[in-house]
Amino acid sequence: xxxxxxxxxxxxxxxxxxxxxxxxxxxxxxxxxxxxxxxxxxxxxxxxxxxxxxxxxxxxxxxxxxxxxxxxxxxxxxxxxxxxxxxxxxxxxxxxx
Amino acid sequence: xxxxxxxxxxxxxxxxxxxxxxxxxxxxxxxxxxxxxxxxxxxxxxxxxxxxxxxxxxxxxxxxxxxxxxxxxxxxxxxxxxxxxxxxxxxxxxxxxxxxxxxxxxxxxxxxxxxxxxxxxxxxxxxxxxxxxxxxxxxxxxxxxxxxxxxxxxxxxxxxxxxxxxxxxxxxxxxxxxxxxxxxxxxxxxxxxxxxxxxxxxxxxxxxxxxxxxxxxxxxxxxxxxxxxxxxxxxxxxxxxxxxxxxxxxxxxxxxxxxxxxxxxxxxxxxxxxxxxxxxxxxxxxxxxxxxxxxxxxxxxxxxxxxxxxxxxxxxxxxxxxxxxxxxxxxxxxxxxxxxxxxxxxxxxxxxxxxxxxxxxxxxxxxxxxxxxxxxxxxxxxxxxxxxxxxxxxxxxxxxxxxxxxxxxxxxxxxxxxxxxxxxxxxxxxxxxxxxxxxxxxxxxxxxxxxxxxxxxxxxxxxxxxxxxxxxxxxxxxxxxxxxxxxxxxxxxx
Numbered sequence: 001x002x003x004x005x006x007x008x009x010x011x012x013x014x015x016x017x018x019x020x021x022x023x024x025x026x027x028x029x030x031x032x033x034x035x036x037x038x039x040x041x042x043x044x045x046x047x048x049x050x051x052x053x054x055x056x057x058x059x060x061x062x063x064x065x066x067x068x069x070x071x072x073x074x075x076x077x078x079x080x081x082x083x084x085x086x087x088x089x090x091x092x093x094x095x096x097x
Numbered sequence: 098x099x100x101x102x103x104x105x106x107x108x109x110x111x112x113x114x115x116x117x118x119x120x121x122x123x124x125x126x127x128x129x130x131x132x133x134x135x136x137x138x139x140x141x142x143x144x145x146x147x148x149x150x151x152x153x154x155x156x157x158x159x160x161x162x163x164x165x166x167x168x169x170x171x172x173x174x175x176x177x178x179x180x181x182x183x184x185x186x187x188x189x190x191x192x193x194x195x196x197x198x199x200x201x202x203x204x205x206x207x208x209x210x211x212x213x214x215x216x217x218x219x220x221x222x223x224x225x226x227x228x229x230x231x232x233x234x235x236x237x238x239x240x241x242x243x244x245x246x247x248x249x250x251x252x253x254x255x256x257x258x259x260x261x262x263x264x265x266x267x268x269x270x271x272x273x274x275x276x277x278x279x280x281x282x283x284x285x286x287x288x289x290x291x292x293x294x295x296x297x298x299x300x301x302x303x304x305x306x307x308x309x310x311x312x313x314x315x316x317x318x319x320x321x322x323x324x325x326x327x328x329x330x331x332x333x334x335x336x337x338x339x340x341x342x343x344x345x346x347x348x349x350x351x352x353x354x355x356x357x358x359x360x361x362x363x364x365x366x367x368x369x370x371x372x373x374x375x376x377x378x379x380x381x382x383x384x385x386x387x388x389x390x391x392x393x394x395x396x397x398x399x400x401x402x403x404x405x406x407x408x409x410x411x412x413x414x415x416x417x418x419x420x421x422x423x424x425x426x427x428x429x430x431x432x433x434x435x436x437x438x439x440x441x442x443x444x445x446x447x448x449x450x451x452x453x454x455x456x457x458x459x460x461x462x463x464x465x466x467x468x469x470x471x472x473x474x475x476x477x478x479x480x481x482x483x484x485x486x487x488x489x490x491x492x493x494x495x496x497x498x499x500x501x502x503x504x505x506x507x508x509x510x511x512x513x514x515x516x517x518x519x520x521x522x523x524x525x526x527x528x529x530x531x532x533x534x535x536x537x538x539x540x541x542x543x544x545x546x547x548x549x550x551x552x553x554x555x556x557x558x559x560x561x562x563x564x565x566x567x568x569x570x571x572x573x574x575x576x577x578x579x580x581x582x583x584x585x586x587x588x589x590x591x
Contacts, residue, residue, distance in 0.1 A: 023127040023140075034143030037124060051123075060130070064123030 004031055005039050006085060009076045012049070012068045019052070019065035040066060048072035098134030102141040109145040114155040117148050124148075159491040167493070167500035174503035181510045190517030192361055194470025218245055220362060224355055225253065234261035239351040241267055242344070243362070247275040255280075258287070264347075265291040266340040272301060273377065276308045296334035296406065297376070300384070302327035304377035328387040332399050337406040339376055341413045345531065352528055360524050381419045388423045462516055469513035476506040479572065497583050 007029045012020065026036050043049040043066075050069050053062040068076065080086075106128065110121040124144040131137050161168050181187045221240050228236035234257045241253035254271040257264050268284035275281065282305065288298040306324040348363065357363075377383075388400045400423055407420030480502040487495045526532065 021127065021130070022123060023130050032143050033124060033127075033140045034146050037120065037144070037147050041120060061122070061126045063126045063130075064119075 001079065001083075002039075004029075004035055005043075006080070006083070007031065008036065008039050008043070009048075009080065010085070012066075013073070013076055013080065016068045016073045019054075019067045021063055021065060025066070043072075048075060099128070099131070099137040102134070102137040103128050106141045106144050106148075109148050112152070113148045114152040116155055117151040120151070121148050156488055156491060160487055160496060163491050164493040164496040164500075167497045171496070171500040171503040174500070174507040178503070178507045178510045181514055184514065186518055186521045187510070187514045189359060189521060190466065190513050191470055191473065192359070193517065193520070194466045194513060195474070196361055220359075224357070227355070229256070232260055233354075234258075234264055235347055236351050236355060238264045238267045238347060242270050242348075247278060250274065251278060251280045254284075262291070266338075266343050269297055269301065269340055270344065276304060276377075277312070281305055292336075292338070294335045296331040296337045296403070297339060299327045299331035299334065300377055300380045303331070303383045304379050307377075307379040307383065324383075325387075328383060331384075332387065332391070332403045334403075334406070337403075337409070337412070337416065339413055339416055341415075342411075349528060349531055358525070358528060360520075376415055376419065384419050384423065462519075465516040466513060466520075469509050469516060472509035473506065473513055475572075476502055476509055479576070480506055494580070494583055494587055497587070498579060501579065501583070 008025065008031070011025060011028055022033070022036065022040065025031075025040075026033060029036065031039075040049065040051075044051055047069060049066045049072060051064055051066045054065055056062045103125065106121070106125050110118065110125060113121055121144070124140070124147070128137055128140055128144075131140055221244055224236060225240045225244075227233070228240065237253050237260070238257035241250045241257060244250040244253060250271050254267050257267055265287055268288055272278075272281050272284055281301070285298050285301050285305070288295070288301070292298070303324050306321050306327065310321065352358065352363075384403075388403075391397075391399050404420055404423045407416050407423070412420075480499065483495070483499040483502050487499050
């Protein structure tokens with residue numbers, strides 16, 4: 001697992017039930033689109049992340065959102081612990097969408 | 098700027114594969130929430146790279162699954178052809194094979210190459226740069242012999258002679274490409290001072306007069322006193338040296354020192370007759386006419402004496418040919434004496450035959466090389482089109498056609514390599530041993546007309562237009578026939 005992938009997963013683990021947008025993730029992880037999206041694609045393909053389209057807001061087109069699946073969350077926590085990587089446990093449940 | 102970045106991603110998305118569309122729209126949607134043009138463009142470039150990469154992988158996968166066996170054949174053939182491209186002899190063969198076609202494009206000398214420095218002039222410039230830095234007179238003389246631009250060739254020759262006066266003979270070579278130049282009379286004076294007993298500078302002086310009258314268009318009947326004086330000087334000389342031996346020694350020395358081994362570079366500047374004596378083009382006519390003038394005055398001894406110079410051991414074939422012209426002037430002499438020995442007469446006949454037959458003995462092999470080179474280029478172009486078709490619309494048929502073209506490409510490359518290799522061996526032998534006779538092949542090669550198409554260089558645009566039409570139609574016909582054949586094979590198999 002690459003450093004960039006771990007950084008993305010840490011972001012998701014911190015807010016596991018929150019749907020996240022690509023641009024927000026890019027800003028929070030400081031990863032460029034060219035690095036972030038291939039990671040998101042792989043994580044979605046192997047079932048760690050789930051995705052859905054948001055409802056359109058005004059003239060802007062619907063956005064793609066991502067969050068950890070339940071099995072994905074367990075697997076990621078385990079992987080992070082195995083590597084001795086500290087991660088922030090969620091304070092409260094809930095989601096943006 | 099932001100809208101331009103969005104439009105750019107939309108275009109990339111439009112040409113992306115179906116399985117990239119969802120992700121493409123996801124990345125595009127985020128762009129509406131970015132701030133600033135710079136950030137938008139960074140995002141756009143990143144997204145486009147991902148989309149294009151995914152599309153490429155998707156296409157390659159489709160192509161591979163369209164016909165795995167055809168793909169394997171194409172890859173093996175292209176790999177082998179690629180390996181051949183790494184062989185220097187093959188690249189050299191390709192350059193030489195295509196040199197004949199440049200004659201059609203109105204080029205006096207083939208000077209364009211596919212591999213290496215594209216223009217031979219570029220390679221000469223590089224050699225000249227080194228030689229000038231190192232004050233290397235011989236390399237400057239080597240470049241002067243070949244440089245296509247007359248004023249540069251003159252400058253190089255002057256530099257070489259200034260550094261090493263024993264190279265003064267180089268003026269006899271350089272003058273051959275620029276008789277109208279104001280430098281020539283100065284060179285002739287220098288040559289006369291450097292080698293006062295040689296007849297060649299006088300023949301050069303006669304040539305200058307010939308050219309002057311040819312330009313004026315007046316019928317001068319060789320009555321010009323300058324011409325008569327020059328010819329008298331030539332006939333009274335005690336030596337005839339065309340400096341072919343010096344030229345050969347110089348070229349070999351420079352080739353060895355600078356690591357030059359391209360036959361096209363050596364042949365550059367020499368339509369034919371490399372190391373066969375570069376005499377003024379009117380020398381033969383001048384000598385014959387002056388000999389007839391002497392014969393009418395009964396001065397056979399002068400003719401005979403000059404003839405002895407021309408047939409002295411070690412003279413080149415070119416000089417022998419000129420000498421043969423003197424035989425006519427001796428006809429009136431009583432008793433007549435054979436001007437040339439039978440062996441010399443045979444040598445001259447062979448030389449004349451070679452000049453007019455364009456190397457008929459070697460023509461089949463030369464043709465094989467020329468046609469292989471042309472086919473190699475044709476198959477390469479056809480394969481590029483074919484691969485484009487495969488990428489745009491992958492299908493088993495398109496992939497099989499590409500495989501057939503790849504195999505044809507490999508066959509033409511192998512044919513070119515095998516037919517050219519003996520020439521490369523001969524040329525390397527010449528560089529090592531100094532035996533130049535086999536490299537006549539190369540000169541015949543570069544001046545041999547193409548096997549079909551126009552026979553002479555022309556500026557007539559209609560010729561090129563028709564050649565293009567015929568080539569395109571032939572290509573289209575080949576494509577249709579090939580496609581139909583493959584389609585039938587495909588149908589029969591199913």
